Amino acid sequence: MPGTMKPCPLIFKPIFKPRIWGGRKIQTRLDKPLPPNVNIGESWELADLENDQSVVASGPMEGRTLRELLAEWGDDSLGGIPLFEERFPLLIKYLDAREHLSVQVHPDAALAAQLGGSVRVKNEAWYIVEADADGCIYRGLVDGVTPDQFKKALSDGRVEKLLNRIPVRAGDAYYLPSGTVHALGGGVLVAEVQTPSDTTYRVYDWDRVDQATGQPRELHIDEAMRCINFGDQNIEGEERSHVASVWTTITRLVTCESFIIERVRMVEGLDQDIPYEQLVVWMVLEGRAVVSWDDGKSRLDVSRGDTVLIPAGANQCRLQTETDCVWIEVTIPKA
Numbered sequence: 001m002p003g004t005m006k007p008c009p010l011i012f013k014p015i016f017k018p019r020i021w022g023g024r025k026i027q028t029r030l031d032k033p034l035p036p037n038v039n040i041g042e043s044w045e046l047a048d049l050e051n052d053q054s055v056v057a058s059g060p061m062e063g064r065t066l067r068e069l070l071a072e073w074g075d076d077s078l079g080g081i082p083l084f085e086e087r088f089p090l091l092i093k094y095l096d097a098r099e100h101l102s103v104q105v106h107p108d109a110a111l112a113a114q115l116g117g118s119v120r121v122k123n124e125a126w127y128i129v130e131a132d133a134d135g136c137i138y139r140g141l142v143d144g145v146t147p148d149q150f151k152k153a154l155s156d157g158r159v160e161k162l163l164n165r166i167p168v169r170a171g172d173a174y175y176l177p178s179g180t181v182h183a184l185g186g187g188v189l190v191a192e193v194q195t196p197s198d199t200t201y202r203v204y205d206w207d208r209v210d211q212a213t214g215q216p217r218e219l220h221i222d223e224a225m226r227c228i229n230f231g232d233q234n235i236e237g238e239e240r241s242h243v244a245s246v247w248t249t250i251t252r253l254v255t256c257e258s259f260i261i262e263r264v265r266m267v268e269g270l271d272q273d274i275p276y277e278q279l280v281v282w283m284v285l286e287g288r289a290v291v292s293w294d295d296g297k298s299r300l301d302v303s304r305g306d307t308v309l310i311p312a313g314a315n316q317c318r319l320q321t322e323t324d325c326v327w328i329e330v331t332i333p334k335a
Contacts, residue, residue, distance in 0.1 A: 005060060007076045007311035009291045009300050012054035012066065014307075017042035020210055020217070023098030025189045029130055030094060030285075030305035042095055045307035046281065048088035048196055050118060059300070079278030079312025081332045084196050085120065089332055090259060092281060092307055093192040094129070101184040102217070103138065103159060103204040105227045106197065108178040121178050123258045124194030127328050128172040129285060132187030138163040139174060139182045140233040147230055154221065159204045164233065173253035173261060175237045179229035191283050193330050195258050201227060247272075255333075262329045266321050274310060274317035280331050282308040287325030293317045 014032055019041025026043045027034040034040050046066065047054045054066040061069065066088055070077050083089060095101075106122035107115065126137065138160075141150070145162050153159040163181065166174070168188060176182050181203065184190065201220035210217055241252045247270050254261040264282075266289075274280075274291070284306045291308065292299040293316055302308050310317060 006315055007069075007073045007313040008059075008061070008293055008298065009311075009314055009317060010059070010061060010069075010309045011057050011300065011302070011306050012046060012309070013057045015044035015047060015052055015054065016040045017044065020208065021097055021099040021101055021186070023096045025096040025098075025130065026094055029189055031303070032305050039098060040096065041098075042093050044091070044093050045283065046088065046090060046092040046309060049091070049198055052198075073311060073313065076313030077279060077311045079276075080334055081278055081312075082335075087196050089196065090281065090330065091194050091196045091198075092283065092330065093194070095126075095184060095190050095192050097184045097186050097188050097190075099186045099208075100206055102202040102206070103163065103181060103183045104200050104202050105181045105224050106178045106199055106201070107223075107227045111227060112197075112199070119199045120195065120197035122195055122197040122199055123175075123177050123256060124192055125173060125175045125254045125256070125259070125261055126184070126190040126192055127253065127261065127263070128168045128170050128188060128190055130170055130189040131168050134167075135169070135188040136165050136167050136185040137174060137182065137188065138165055138185065139176060140164045140180055140235070141228075141230065143233065145230065147225060147228075150228070150230070151221075151225065154204060157207065171263070173238065173263075175235055175254045175256055177235065177237075177256070179227055180235070181224075181228050191285075191328050193254075193259055193261055193328075203228075250329075257333065260331045260333055262331075264325075264327050264329050266319075266325045268321055268323050270319065270321040272319055274314075274319050276310060276312065276317075276331075278312045278331065278334070280310045280329060282306075282310070283328040283330070284308065285326045285328065288322040289325050290320045290322065291317060292320070
């Protein structure tokens with residue numbers, strides 16, 4: 001095991017997830033080389049779950065897992081942000097929906113605690129990276145839908161009429177708190193930020209048949225019905241605000257108890273300190289830049305498709321943009 005080293009900016013190897021609904025946009029739009037002849041639905045950029053551990057891609061920490069570094073660096077990783085059930089408090093992904101995802105829902109904290117085991121609350125948000133002309137998401141129910149109406153629509157194959165369909169375009173952002181029934185529409189590529197949970201209950205799958213098995217995919221209707229919010233469908237946390245200068249524009253997209261998401265635009269030729277005292281994650285969508293630290297002795301080249309973790313205790317970090325850049329910046333609110 002390598003000796004202890006100070007916290008530093010890191011890029012991890014993506015964990016690719018083949019999905020029945022996946023495509024190839026994670027490669028064509030984000031420059032991530034995918035395995036051939038496989039539809040990849042998800043690229044997990046930062047993960048600290050039982051069966052999925054992000055591994056550092058290069059540099060002096062190459063081969064180390066996110067879990068190992070959290071244990072070694074302690075609060076120098078997080079800067080006062082608590083772990084989430086003893087794990088890294090975010091799960092960061094890209095999703096490429098060549099077809100509609102299943103209509104699904106995730107448990108809230110109370111139900112997750114009741115069910116126990118690896119069941120965890122799952123609050124998430126989507127930033128639309130790219131969308132076809134008819135791209136959409138489904139989020140929440142139309143006004144007044146009751147559990148009985150919803151169950152009948154499931155049995156009749158007419159559940160889509162009860163879902164709130166939202167046309168989307170690149171640059172949109174949507175918060176999906178646990179309990180919100182939802183589905184990502186076909187032709188949409190998103191950056192997903194969520195709490196570290198892989199608990200998903202499928203309630204409807206568009207009558208799709210898995211070609212590998214010749215059978216429909218498993219549904220979890222009883223569990224989903226316990227999770228779905230049939231009350232007020234209004235979702236807070238999407239109020240936008242902007243801070244602009246000659247060099248930079250920062251747009252607040254989502255604010256919730258689990259994370260804060262902002263879109264950052266920086267022009268070519270910027271050279272400035274990175275002033276954070278807590279962890280920050282950058283999902284780079286456009287451009288090239290260099291992150292340096294330790295008085296410029298160490299550097300990390302970043303470009304489109306990279307997800308960069310900057311620990312709270314990283315020393316004297318500095319950013320230099322080589323082109324105009326756009327990234328999604330994720331932080332966690334302190335209690």
